[in-house]
Structures are given as C-alpha cells and as structure tokens.
Amino acid sequence: MDSLVYYLVPTLLVVGTVLFMEWFAAWSHEHIMHGWGWRWHKSHHEPHDETLEKNDLYAVIFAAFAVSLFWIGSNWFWPLWWIAIGISIYGVLYFFMHDGLVHQRWPFKYVPRKGYLKRVYQAHRLHHAVEGRDGCVSFGFVYAEPVDKLVSQLQRNKRKLDPEALQDEEERALTE
Numbered sequence: 001m002d003s004l005v006y007y008l009v010p011t012l013l014v015v016g017t018v019l020f021m022e023w024f025a026a027w028s029h030e031h032i033m034h035g036w037g038w039r040w041h042k043s044h045h046e047p048h049d050e051t052l053e054k055n056d057l058y059a060v061i062f063a064a065f066a067v068s069l070f071w072i073g074s075n076w077f078w079p080l081w082w083i084a085i086g087i088s089i090y091g092v093l094y095f096f097m098h099d100g101l102v103h104q105r106w107p108f109k110y111v112p113r114k115g116y117l118k119r120v121y122q123a124h125r126l127h128h129a130v131e132g133r134d135g136c137v138s139f140g141f142v143y144a145e146p147v148d149k150l151v152s153q154l155q156r157n158k159r160k161l162d163p164e165a166l167q168d169e170e171e172r173a174l175t176e
C-alpha cells in the first residue's frame with residue numbers, strides 16, 4: 001500500500017499535470033493570448049530582431065507559478081511539489097517544441113523532415129500563417145492536429161475573414 005503512495009500517486013500527478021498543461025496552454029493561447037492578452041502575445045506574431053519578446057512574460061508567469069508550488073509543496077502540501085514537477089516538464093517540452101524547433105531560438109538550425117515533430121512544426125507554422133490575432137489555427141504546442149485538417153480549417157477561417165483575397169500564405173508557411 002505504501003508503494004502506491006510513493007510511486008503511483010506522484011507518477012499520476014506528474015503525467016496528469018503534463019497532459020493538463022497542454023490543454024491549458026492551448027486554451028489560454030486561444031482565449032487569453034489571442035483575446036484580452038493580445039498586447040503581450042502580439043510581439044510573438046510580428047517579425048523583429050530582438051532576442052526577447054513581450055510574449056516571454058507569459059513563460060515567466062508560468063515559471064513563477066511553478067516556483068511557488070515547489071515552495072508550498074515542500075513546506076506544507078507535498079502533492080503540489082509533484083504538480084510543480086509536471087509544470088516544469090511541460091515548460092521544457094514547450095521550449096523544445098515551440099521556441100526551439102519552430103522558432104529556432106537556439107544556436108543551431110534543425111528542421112524536422114518527417115514524423116510527429118514535422119507535424120508539430122508545420123502545425124505551428126500554420127498558426128503563424130495569419131496576420132493578426134483573428135482566424136488563427138492550431139493553438140497547442142506539444143500536440144498538433146493533422147496538417148491537412150488544419151489547412152482546410154485555415155482556408156475556412158480566411159474565407160470568413162477576407163472573402164476577396166484568398167492567398168496561399170499557408171503554402172508559403174509550409175515550404176519556408
């Protein structure tokens with residue numbers, strides 16, 4: 001019975017938190033960052049030469065939240081410590097997939113040519129295929145829907161936004 005508490009519960013807390021974080025990140029990306037939080041997120045959707053973006057403040061908030069959970073967890077309520085581990089693991093995955101793989105914010109260039117990483121890469125390129133905050137697709141960072149599904153969703157969104165000018169931005173986004 002003891003081993004259940006020592007191994008199973010922490011494992012479930014960590015795995016559950018990582019899964020929840022992908023859902024929560026996608027949800028807040030769509031409804032907060034592309035909504036009332038656009039002021040910070042806008043910096044991520046505009047071309048620029050600076051190393052940092054105002055959008056990085058969102059990562060700082062998540063990190064500060066995780067740090068406070070580590071603190072509460074180690075002093076008063078241990079399950080929170082494992083939840084903080086899950087949030088931290090998600091942070092690393094987010095950095096690897098989004099900042100690294102898609103936006104090349106690391107000192108080398110690697111573009112995935114096949115498999116799931118390619119799918120995540122292309123899906124997020126499609127997220128950036130629309131100018132501005134409206135009509136975007138694919139708000140997740142670690143999970144991505146199949147690319148053809150996203151392309152047709154993007155075309156529907158664009159037709160709704162601007163029925164006149166149907167450009168092939170999505171194709172450009174995929175071949176870049």
Ligand SMILES: [Zn+2]
Nearest residue numbers: 029033034041
């Ligand atoms: Zn966005």
Ligand SMILES: [Zn+2]
Nearest residue numbers: 044098103124
């Ligand atoms: Zn991005």
